[in-house]
Amino acid sequence: MKDILRSDNGFTLLEVMIAFAILSLSLIVLLSLRNSSIRVVELSDRITTATLLAKAKMEEPRSVSIGESEGEFEGDAFKGYKWKRVISTTPFVFIKEVVVVVTWDEGKREVRLVAYE
Numbered sequence: 353m354k355d356i357l358r359s360d361n362g363f364t365l366l367e368v369m370i371a372f373a374i375l376s377l378s379l380i381v382l383l384s385l386r387n388s389s390i391r392v393v394e395l396s397d398r399i400t401t402a403t404l405l406a407k408a409k410m411e412e413p414r415s416v417s418i419g420e421s422e423g424e425f426e427g428d429a430f431k432g433y434k435w436k437r438v439i440s441t442t443p444f445v446f447i448k449e450v451v452v453v454v455t456w457d458e459g460k461r462e463v464r465l466v467a468y469e
Contacts (some may be wrong), residue, residue: 402454402463
């Protein structure tokens with residue numbers, strides 16, 4: 353009867369170990385989510401930069417001659433970004449297709465803009 357009325361106010365070692373295991377798994381999941389969100393933000397920043405660079409290259413004054421040209425962007429902020437512009441004919445004689453491609457990460461990723469003039 354004495355054992356039934358006895359109440360322990362503490363936790364057992366097993367309960368503490370299970371609580372630490374759950375806590376550590378939760379922290380691992382949260383840290384991996386944080387790291388993946390940082391990678392997504394960095395990629396979206398790169399895509400935005402490449403899109404703006406492609407738009408600027410598309411709007412540069414150029415000759416209307418058919419052909420392609422390529423190069424790199426000036427400035428340390430745009431290091432690693434390369435561009436390629438292709439001007440080609442269309443079935444309509446007076447309309448030209450202009451394609452600007454901006455690549456980064458050694459050409460693994462790209463943004464492509466197409467316009468008709």
